[in-house]
Amino acid sequence: MARILLGVTGGIAAYKACELVRLLVKAGHDVIPLVTPGAERFVRAETFTALARRPAGEDVYLHLTRADLLAVAPLTANTLARLAHGLADSVLTEAALAHRGPVVLAPAMNPRMWASPATQANAATLRARGAVLVGPAEGDTAEGEQGVGRMAEPAAIAEAIEAALRDRAPGALRGRTVLVTAGGTREPIDAVRYVGNRSSGRMGVALAAEARRRGATVTLVAANLAVPAPAGVTVVAAPTAADLARETLARAAATDIVLMAAAVADYRPVGARTDKRPKDVASWVVELEPTQDVLATIGEQRTDAQVIVGFAADHGDPGLERARAKRERKRCDLIVFNDVARADIGFDTPDNEVTVVGAAGDVAIPKGPKERVAAAILDEAERLLRERS
Ligand SMILES: Cc1cc2nc3c(=O)[nH]c(=O)nc-3n(C[C@H](O)[C@H](O)[C@H](O)COP(=O)(O)O)c2cc1C
Numbered sequence: 001m002a003r004i005l006l007g008v009t010g011g012i013a014a015y016k017a018c019e020l021v022r023l024l025v026k027a028g029h030d031v032i033p034l035v036t037p038g039a040e041r042f043v044r045a046e047t048f049t050a051l052a053r054r055p056a057g058e059d060v061y062l063h064l065t066r067a068d069l070l071a072v073a074p075l076t077a078n079t080l081a082r083l084a085h086g087l088a089d090s091v092l093t094e095a096a097l098a099h100r101g102p103v104v105l106a107p108a109m110n111p112r113m114w115a116s117p118a119t120q121a122n123a124a125t126l127r128a129r130g131a132v133l134v135g136p137a138e139g140d141t142a143e144g145e146q147g148v149g150r151m152a153e154p155a156a157i158a159e160a161i162e163a164a165l166r167d168r169a170p171g172a173l174r175g176r177t178v179l180v181t182a183g184g185t186r187e188p189i190d191a192v193r194y195v196g197n198r199s200s201g202r203m204g205v206a207l208a209a210e211a212r213r214r215g216a217t218v219t220l221v222a223a224n225l226a227v228p229a230p231a232g233v234t235v236v237a238a239p240t241a242a243d244l245a246r247e248t249l250a251r252a253a254a255t256d257i258v259l260m261a262a263a264v265a266d267y268r269p270v271g272a273r274t275d276k277r278p279k280d281v282a283s284w285v286v287e288l289e290p291t292q293d294v295l296a297t298i299g300e301q302r303t304d305a306q307v308i309v310g311f312a313a314d315h316g317d318p319g320l321e322r323a324r325a326k327r328e329r330k331r332c333d334l335i336v337f338n339d340v341a342r343a344d345i346g347f348d349t350p351d352n353e354v355t356v357v358g359a360a361g362d363v364a365i366p367k368g369p370k371e372r373v374a375a376a377i378l379d380e381a382e383r384l385l386r387e388r389s
Helices: 014-026 044-052 077-085 091-096 111-115 117-128 156-166 200-213 241-253 294-301 316-329 368-389
Strands: 002-008 030-036 069-075 105-107 137-140 146-150 177-183 219-223 234-237 259-260 265-268 288-290 307-314 332-337 350-360 361-369
Touching: 002 014, 002 111, 014 030, 014 069, 014 156, 030 044, 030 219, 030 368, 069 091, 069 137, 069 156, 077 091, 077 105, 077 117, 105 117, 111 117, 111 146, 137 294, 146 307, 156 200, 177 307, 200 219, 200 259, 219 241, 241 259, 241 294, 259 294, 259 368, 265 307, 294 307, 307 316, 307 368, 316 332, 316 350, 332 368, 350 368, 361 368
Parallel strands: 002 030, 002 069, 069 105, 177 219, 177 259, 219 234, 259 307, 307 332
Antiparallel strands: 137 146, 265 288, 332 350, 350 361
8 A cells, every 4th residue: 555646737637537546546545636726627626535535625735745656647738847847836746846756647738738849858857857657648639639648548557656666665575476365265055155254355455465566476365355456466266265275275385475364264064055955944054074274284385485474363362372372383484363352453344453473472563554564564574585585
């Protein structure tokens, strides 16, 4: 998750910036729209605030110097010139001057304005300073002219933003492979009923997104996610414990960091019916049998160069003790302990608070959004990986 300042300036393409906000929010980013008065002639600032799920009337100045990336889409010839020359006459241009970090710009203008020597010189100045320019693309303009000047599509701008965020943390996990399991498995009783659990997959999805952001090649083995998978990761569907075992074990040996965040069923119904059991008045006794212990199998097959991270959902201090024993028994490097006795964290909530149990002791990660907790867990895993290579 990144904090993104999104400038919107006064071109017809301002309406397309709505879709860009939606894509960035969906990818888990914190978007702060900075809308120029010129852009407000096309789309009201409130539209962007609502799409970014930000409180109305928020003081954006608080965020200006704390952003991971600045994007401007659409970028008018006017604001492009102002950025090139360092003017500071709007919230957006002030923010641009104060910003330290990647800049992604999506110019949009009449083809003759884009081709003008002044605009081309300004664009060259910004490129030379490290700004990434996406587009403009060729096609029909709003005035019915043909040529290069159309704003790039929102999906292409979102992709350029993701790429710029990945490049921001060079070396962190670039060239590394990360496997994450997420969600909760469902074990069929018959053709329509199952035994499941309350895991939403949020924690695993946050881990996959963070590993991707750090440049890793990420595979997400997904068991019935209640939240969308992040962009840029390979998603492998694994609805049952058997599917998850098969898909994870097929990939784990070739992976640098394995994060087993999924809630995998410990038991599954014996002899699930392939049809639907009709409703009647008789009681129905379902016998459960143990499933394969995927984490223990990974522990048996692991190499010393790998970092294996297990998760333990348990109750209170005795649960923490059991997590410590589990780490040694299953040959994991780290166990992330979640106290499920608390209703405000853990299963199906946006926040978490965990203890990362390692050979060198425990690291308490304070309560916060799962995205922040994911970053802290990956910091620990990354540190171990560095020590081994
Ligand atoms: C209908 C209309 C469409 C416009 N479209 C664009 C455009 O696509 N690109 C551009 O550079 N300027 C465009 N302009 C001109 C800008 O709105 C104008 O230069 C304004 O000062 C930009 O202010 P800002 O960059 O602070 O948003 C358009 C103006 C009007 C009236």
